Amino acid sequence: MPLDLDRDHRRGGQRATLALAALLAFATGIADAADTPSAGVLLRRARHAIADGRRAEAAEGLRAVRAAEPGSHRGLEAAVLLADLQLKGGDAAGADRTLADAGQHFRDGEPAAQLLLARGWLAIARGDASGAIAHFAVVAARTDVRTARELAALGTGWARLTATPPSPDLPAELVSLAASAQDPMLRIGALLALIRGHAARGEQRAALRSLRTLRRLARNTSFADDVELGIGLAQLDLGRPAAARRTLARLAAEAAPPEARLAPEDAGLTLADLRLPPAAFTARLAALYAAQSRPGLDLRHFLGTTLDRPAHKDATAALALAEAALAARKDS
Numbered sequence: 058m059p060l061d062l063d064r065d066h067r068r069g070g071q072r073a074t075l076a077l078a079a080l081l082a083f084a085t086g087i088a089d090a091a092d093t094p095s096a097g098v099l100l101r102r103a104r105h106a107i108a109d110g111r112r113a114e115a116a117e118g119l120r121a122v123r124a125a126e127p128g129s130h131r132g133l134e135a136a137v138l139l140a141d142l143q144l145k146g147g148d149a150a151g152a153d154r155t156l157a158d159a160g161q162h163f164r165d166g167e168p169a170a171q172l173l174l175a176r177g178w179l180a181i182a183r184g185d186a187s188g189a190i191a192h193f194a195v196v197a198a199r200t201d202v203r204t205a206r207e208l209a210a211l212g213t214g215w216a217r218l219t220a221t222p223p224s225p226d227l228p229a230e231l232v233s234l235a236a237s238a239q240d241p242m243l244r245i246g247a248l249l250a251l252i253r254g255h256a257a258r259g260e261q262r263a264a265l266r267s268l269r270t271l272r273r274l275a276r277n278t279s280f281a282d283d284v285e286l287g288i289g290l291a292q293l294d295l296g297r298p299a300a301a302r303r304t305l306a307r308l309a310a311e312a313a314p315p316e317a318r319l320a321p322e323d324a325g326l327t328l329a330d331l332r333l334p335p336a337a338f339t340a341r342l343a344a345l346y347a348a349q350s351r352p353g354l355d356l357r358h359f360l361g362t363t364l365d366r367p368a369h370k371d372a373t374a375a376l377a378l379a380e381a382a383l384a385a386r387k388d389s
Contacts, residue, residue, distance in 0.1 A: 096125045100135060107138065116142055128162040140175075144347045149183055152347075170196050170205040174356045175346075177212045181219060182343035189216040207243045208356050210234055214250055215342070218257075218335040227254045235267075242361050245271065245280055249364060252287065253335040256294065265291045282308060282368040289375055290331065298382035305379055309372035325363050328371040 094102070103118035119142070122135035136159035140152040156172050156179075163169045177192035189212065196209035214231035217224060231254070234247035248271045255264035268288045275284045285308045292301035330341050346359055 096122045096129070096131050099125070100131050103135070103138065107142070112142055112146065123159070127159070133159060133163065133168055144179075149179060149347065153179055165199060167202065167205070170200050170202065170209075171355070174205070174208055174212060177209070177216070178343050178346045178356065181212075181216055181339060182347045184219070184340065186216045186220045189213075203239050204243075204357065207234060207238050207240060211238075211243055211246055211250070211360075212356075214247065215339045218250060218254060219339045221336075223257070223336070227251060227258075240357070241274070241278075242357065245275060246360055246364060248274070249287075250335070252291075253338060256291070257335045261291065261295045265295060279365050282311070282372075283364070283366060286368040286371060286375060287331070289379065293375075293379060293382060298379050298386060302376065302379040302383060305372055305376040308369065309376055311369065326366050328374055331371075 099118045099122045103115045103122065106112075106115035106118060116139060119135040119139040123132050123139070126132040136155055140155040143149075143152040143155060153176055156176050160169060160172045160176075163172060173192045173196045177189040177196075180186075180189035180192060193209040193213045193216070197206050200206060210230040211234055214228035214234070217228040217230070228250075231247045231251050235244055235251055238244040238247060248267055252264045252267045252271070255261070255267060265288065268284060268291055272281075272284045272288065275281050285304060289301045289304040289308065292298075292304060325345060326341070330338060333341060342363065345363055346356070349359060
């Protein structure tokens with residue numbers, strides 16, 4: 058058979074062209090992969106953008122992380138950070154949707170509980186007590202972790218204090234937690250909520266008794282100064298300005314603990330907040346949770362640092378209230 062050199066040459070050229078095209082496609086794929094940042098890189102870039110105040114860029118990066126790894130630890134962190142950006146931008150509903158979507162990928166375990174607890178407190182911040190209670194109920198039903206269940210019970214109790222019309226009875230969840238919570242901080246949180254409930258119902262003596270119970274529980278802890286401030290204010294509400302003055306004078310004379318001296322002056326709850334009725338106080342607490350400067354869902358950490366406030370810095374102002382009440386009594 059005669060050789061067709063032109064045909065063989067053409068076939069060889071075609072094979073060479075196809076091989077070159079395949080090589081170029083492979084190289085381009087490698088380049089594209091190299092140009093696409095990993096979820097870890099995107100998350101680091103988003104954190105830097107948040108720190109620099111580049112909110113839109115940060116949100117774009119966080120959405121990319123969530124799209125790439127919705128069910129990973131990075132995806133969960135991205136959802137938390139994105140929800141925090143949305144809250145600070147005034148989009149509470151968007152933040153709730155972000156956390157709800159993340160919850161589809163975390164149905165059980167600690168991440169699921171933390172997401173639901175966060176959604177419950179954000180619902181309180183929006184004035185949706187029934188929605189909050191529903192989220193907390195799911196936590197109680199899905200987890201056997203005692204701390205998560207106690208946090209859900211505490212959230213339910215706080216939410217019931219915000220209900221309209223108010224319940225004629227104090228929330229049973231708070232009564233139970235105050236007596237039996239495994240976590241001492243949650244016992245303190247439950248007692249503080251009960252004290253507010255008593256005061257709102259005009260049960261000032263019951264509020265003062267609960268504060269004295271709390272004084273024993275909080276002795277030698279960082280909550281001790283908060284309790285003394287509360288006792289002084291309760292004595293004022295009971296019409297006992299002389300007793301209030303003695304309590305508050307002792308508190309003002311004590312050396313403030315180091316953590317109180319270092320606390321920012323404008324952080325957290327104020328003395329005026331402590332005088333709010335239960336519904337307004339709970340809404341204020343939930344709003345602080347939504348706006349906390351350290352993004353995250355750790356509700357126990359938030360409650361611990363917020364309720365354990367630098368009470369010493371308010372002692373002088375509260376003492377002035379007692380002095381004014383005494384002066385008014387003398388003038389009358």
